Amino acid sequence: MTYQVLARKHRPQNFKEVVGQEHVVQALVNGLDNNRLHHAFLFTGTRGVGKTTLARVLAKSLNCLEGVSSQPCGTCRHCVEIQQGDFIDLIEVDAASRTGVDDTRSLLDNVSYAPNKGLYKIYLIDEVHMFSKSSFNALLKTLEEPPEHVKFLLATTEPEKLPITVLSRCLQFNLKRLTEKQISDYLAEILQREALDFEEKALQLVARVADGSMRDALSLLDQSLAFGGNKLVYDEVRTMLGTVQQSHVVELLSLIISGDKSGVVDKLDWFHAMSTDYGQLLEELSRLLHEIALTQSLKKVTGGGAFEIAELKKLAQQLSAERGQLYYQFVVVGLEQMRTVPDKKISFEMTIIRMLDFDVISEQPGSPQGDGSSHKKTVQTQPGQNSEKSRSEKAGKAKSTNSAQVKEKLLSPASTRHVNLSDLSNENWPEVFKNLPLKGMARELARNLMVLENNNNTIIFALDAAVEPFKTQKSMAKLNQILAAEQQNYQLQFTVRERVSSVAKKQAEADKKNIEQRQQDKDPVVEALQERFDATIINEKIG
Structure with missing residues (x-):
């Protein structure tokens, strides 16, 4: 007898055998038992989670010779033919190979005719998202008001590609990815039925690599049994899959x-x-x-x-x-x-x-936040020094110290590159901007901003109207993330102004001034006067 792969041999034949889709099974069972049957069902989910299997079990429940029930007998002629794929009233269509509108029209030509054997004529369309737009349009009217003897069962891995007009006409069921435990338990049950030896660790490895798909797990199980000579051994499965033994990963991390x-x-x-x-x-x-x-x-x-x-x-x-x-x-x-x-x-x-x-930098007890005395400076004056000059120097140094402390507080390493927004102002914004790890649109947005207000945990930035296209959701979100506004319970707001004293504007003015100065220095008359009178240019102007 020809060998049948495990995925086909052990395909669930009734709702009780379906693994891990209890929310879908319960809805279908209650609908069948209470005679609340929709005319179109849409099964969505990743590959190998049971979409087509559930559709076939539902077809079996609808056409069983013992009557419509959530528990088909599985032994009558109709149930056996559906199981073998020979039932004439179950029309299975692969939408990937029949995408054209002509294929869809020829498919629907026989919709109005009564079923040959069963109670219902069932159209099972797999990968329905592959239909063309014209095919969907040809299907819409029939899908909305089909004859009483017709049921549509649609399956897809990409429901977002379906037109909303199709989604609204179907009863939609989203199948979940299976957990590793659900997969490994089911594989263990199959191996016990097949009377094959296996190691629990090998089953866990197969279940993990299957990534939520039962069909993938069964295919890997087939491959593993062929590789291991009808035995499932962890080392052999790991060798077949090309994975590294966990002890080597543990050893690497220990060395690090x-x-x-x-x-x-x-x-x-x-x-x-x-x-x-x-x-x-x-x-x-x-x-x-x-x-x-x-x-x-x-x-x-x-x-x-x-x-x-x-x-x-x-x-x-x-x-x-x-x-x-x-x-x-x-x-x-x-x-x-x-x-x-x-x-x-x-x-x-x-x-x-x-x-x-790289390592984590933890705040030391002697940091500026922990001990302010470590950053105090003593200013000494020479005897006989002018008292007014001394006071002026002290005031200047105090101002410089305060500015340095604000800058240090804003750009503290302990804040992991985040700034202290409570001290942010338009005066220190250029210095803060220099240290922000921004690039692209977010950097251009920040370069063209000025701080208008900083009150009540809200910072209002003004943006130059000439560069308003830089104000995108993505760039504003990036700036919000870099400034850690949410972590500090701050809200950032952006407004557009005609005149903004931004970093970009100040830099442009400085560049313009430098160019003018260089042009002035190169003036032949100015150069002649400098050379004749040994003069120097005074850049400051009055008025």
Whole structure:
């Protein structure tokens, strides 16, 4: 007998066998039992979660010879034919291969005719989002008012591509991604039915790689059994999938925590020699850091991802919570960069280098916020010095000290590049702007702003009307994020003015003045006068 893949052999044949879609099953069962049957059903969700399976079970429930019921017998001629794909009144259509309007019209030509065998003629259209606009228009009228003997069952992975006119005519069910536990439990049940040996860790690995799709999990299970000779062994599954054993990930993180750079280099060389998938390696590292964070913050030791609980507890003691969060951010950034860099090895190694070279800076007891006396300065005057001059110097130094303190407070390292918005004004805005890590539209927006008001936890910025296009939702949100306005309970407001004393305006005026000065210096008459009388130019003007 020809071998049948597990995904087809163990496809659910009734609603009780469907895994992980209780919210959809309950609605369908109640509708069938109470005779509240809609004429069009739309099943949405990612691949391999049961859209087509539920549609076929529903078709079986509608056409079972024992009557419409939520529990089809599964043994009558109609149920068997539907299960085998031979039922003449179940018309299955792959919309991806029949996208044209002519295909749709020919499909609907027979809608008005009564079913040949069953109680209902059922149109099961898979990947319906692939229909063309003309095909949807041809379908609309029939979908809105079909004959009593017709039911439409639509399935798609991309419901956002469907016209709103189609969505409004259907009863929509959104199928959820399956959890790793739901997948691993179902795989274990199948392997027990097949009388095959397996390791629990191997099932967990297959369930994790399946990423919420039961069909993907069953396909991987088929592949793993073929690779392992009808046995599911963790090491063999890991070798087949090309994943790294968790002990190597734990060892790498331990070396990073201890700062053993030579050990890290040796480990990186080993990964390179083993032709490791660096993307999967960073994903495993992120899972490990997540488990450590759960252990530290929530006291929840799950041992998920096949990590040993004893190792997780040990790492949780060695790694501070702050460094763990920092490492996790580095790993996430590394994963994002891998999508754009040509060499994943470089992105992975740069991530590890960041983890080695950067650390969390904690506020020391002797910081300016903790002890103001450490920043006090004593000003001494020479004997016989003019008292008025002395007072003037003191006042100037005091003003300079206050300005420096405000600047230091605004741009304190302890605030992780965030500014203290309570002291923000138009006078210190240019200095603050220089230190903001902005670029693109957000930087141009900030460069053309001036601070109008700073009262009651609200800062009103004025924008030059000539550059109003820089005022976009994205650039304003970026400036709000960099200034950490929400964290400080501040609200940023933006208004447009004709004349704004912004950083850009001041810089343009300074550049214009410098150009004029250079042109004046190059004037032949001025140069002749300077040379003849040994004169110098006085830049200050009266009036």
